[in-house]
Amino acid sequence: MSSDKLQLLPALPLCAKAFAPFGQVIECSGHASYAINAGSSQRFSDLAQLEADTDGRLALSIFRANAQRTPLTLSCLERHPRGSQAFMPLNGQAFVVVVAEQAPGSARQAAESLRVFVSNGCQGINFRSGVWHHPLLSLGAGDFLVADRLGPGPNCEEIDLSSWGLGIAL
Ligand SMILES: NC(=O)N[C@@H](O)C(=O)O
Numbered sequence: 554m555s556s557d558k559l560q561l562l563p564a565l566p567l568c569a570k571a572f573a574p575f576g577q578v579i580e581c582s583g584h585a586s587y588a589i590n591a592g593s594s595q596r597f598s599d600l601a602q603l604e605a606d607t608d609g610r611l612a613l614s615i616f617r618a619n620a621q622r623t624p625l626t627l628s629c630l631e632r633h634p635r636g637s638q639a640f641m642p643l644n645g646q647a648f649v650v651v652v653a654e655q656a657p658g659s660a661r662q663a664a665e666s667l668r669v670f671v672s673n674g675c676q677g678i679n680f681r682s683g684v685w686h687h688p689l690l691s692l693g694a695g696d697f698l699v700a701d702r703l704g705p706g707p708n709c710e711e712i713d714l715s716s717w718g719l720g721i722a723l
C-alpha cells in the first residue's frame with residue numbers, strides 16, 4: 554500500500570521512562586555497573602524482569618530478521634498472557650516497537666492508543682506478560698536474541714490490523 558493511502562503514526566526514540574508501562578528497555582545507558590572477572594568486564598545487572606507462568610519455562614532463541622520494507626505497515630497486534638518476551642539486537646540493527654495498553658477496536662482508536670518507539674540498535678526491550686505489541690519490525694537485516702516463555706497451552710492472542718491502513722512515520 555503506498556504511503557499516501559496510509560495513516561502514519563509518529564515514532565519516538567525508545568526510552569525507558571516512556572516504555573515503562575509496557576516493560577523494560579535493555580541497555581547499559583543509565584544503569585550502574587560493577588567490575589567482575591578481575592576487572593576485565595563490567596556487569597550491568599538485572600536489566601529486565603523476565604516472566605513465565607508455572608506451567609512454562611523461559612527459553613532463549615534467535616530470530617534472524619529481514620529488513621522490513623518501508624513504509625512500515627501494521628498487520629496485527631498480539632499478546633502473550635503466560636509470559637514476557639524480550640528482544641535484543643545482536644548486530645546493531647535498529648527496530649520499531651509498537652505497543653498498546655488496550656486492544657484497539659478501530660483504526661481511529663488504534664491511531665489514538667498505539668505507541669511507537671524506535672530502538673537505536675543498542676537497545677533491546679522486554680514486553681511484560683500480556684502487553685499488546687506488533688510482531689518484530691526490524692529496520693535492518695540481523696539477528697535478535699529472544700527470551701520468552703515456552704510451554705503448554707496457548708500463549709499468543711492476536712488481532713488483525715491489516716485492513717486498517719496504519720503505517721509508521723519514520
Ligand atoms: N512469533 C513469535 O515468536 N514472535 C512474536 O511473538 C513477536 O513478538 O515477534
Ligand code: NI
Binds near residue numbers: 631638686687688
Ligand atoms: Ni510477540
